[in-house]
Amino acid sequence: MQKRQLGPNGPHVSAIGLGAMSFGGLFGPTDEGESFACLDAMLEVGIDFIDTANIYGMGVSETVLGKWLASRKPQVVIATKASFVADPVRRVDNSEAHLRAELEASLRRMGRDHVELFYIHRREAARPLEEVIGTLSRLIEEGKIGGYGLSEVAPYTLRAAHAIHPCRAVQNEYSLWTRQPELGLIQDCARLGVAFVPFSPLARGMLGDTALPQPTDGFRAANPRFTEPNFSANTQKINGFRAFCAARGWSVPATALAWVLSRGPHLIPIPGTRHAAHLRQWAQAVQITLSPEDLAEIERILPVGFAEGARYGDPQLLAIERYC
Incomplete structure (x- = not known):
């Protein structure tokens, strides 16, 4: 697995990380054994960067990770997040008391005394x-933390925060169908030496080898x-991309991740799954080199x-910052 640096003075990690949201049951019932098998497969393919958060299953994702870490004792880099308060209504809290309390709880769940990266989940x-x-x-x-990160922020917040203390990473949604970070955020990360960590790089499941059935419940069912x-x-347009990938013998998710990786050496996408087979499939992205002609054709199909x-x-x- 190729390596990329996780921000200024940060560790070198696998070019692709693993998003652990689904370990918390946000996309269907979760099974600890299935999650362990996925994490084991992650190590087999050379991925050593895991992204989680305190609210993924309200601690379930971190608890699963903690049990797996205790049983396997792997050398991995972990990022987690805090800011959301769910009760009585969902809001954002960046106070020192809240961030410290949530970080300490996350560390207890994962059996660690520190994490390499700690994000404010929202500003x-x-x-x-x-x-x-x-x-x-x-x-x-x-x-307690190796470095800090920002999530779903605008370029102006990154610049201001980095001027106070160097930021290690920015995490925003980025994929073939969500390109807003190209309007300055990816460029500012490169200029400042900050890692850009795209979440949902597979378009929330849309960029799979087979067309996704229309969701009827959960987050996606309410998403426009x-x-x-x-x-x-959207399905019809992505079918054209599936044909492009099939003609070259590439899987759709691996090709979509290869496209993200091609956008700059400071990008470290974190696709999410709890299925070992899915992980092994999209981890093949590092074996795909997209030519200028490939990139031009992808842009034609999915402009x-x-x-x-x-x-x-x-x-x-x-609390999502908008800048266009």
């Missing part, structure tokens, strides 16, 4: 950025891109802005 707009970065800087000084008429239109429907519905936009 709390009303709280001064200097205060938030000050908290994260102290956690670094205390050895998965409701009609958008869902059918920037091809997706119909917003990437989030209005109720899903809590």
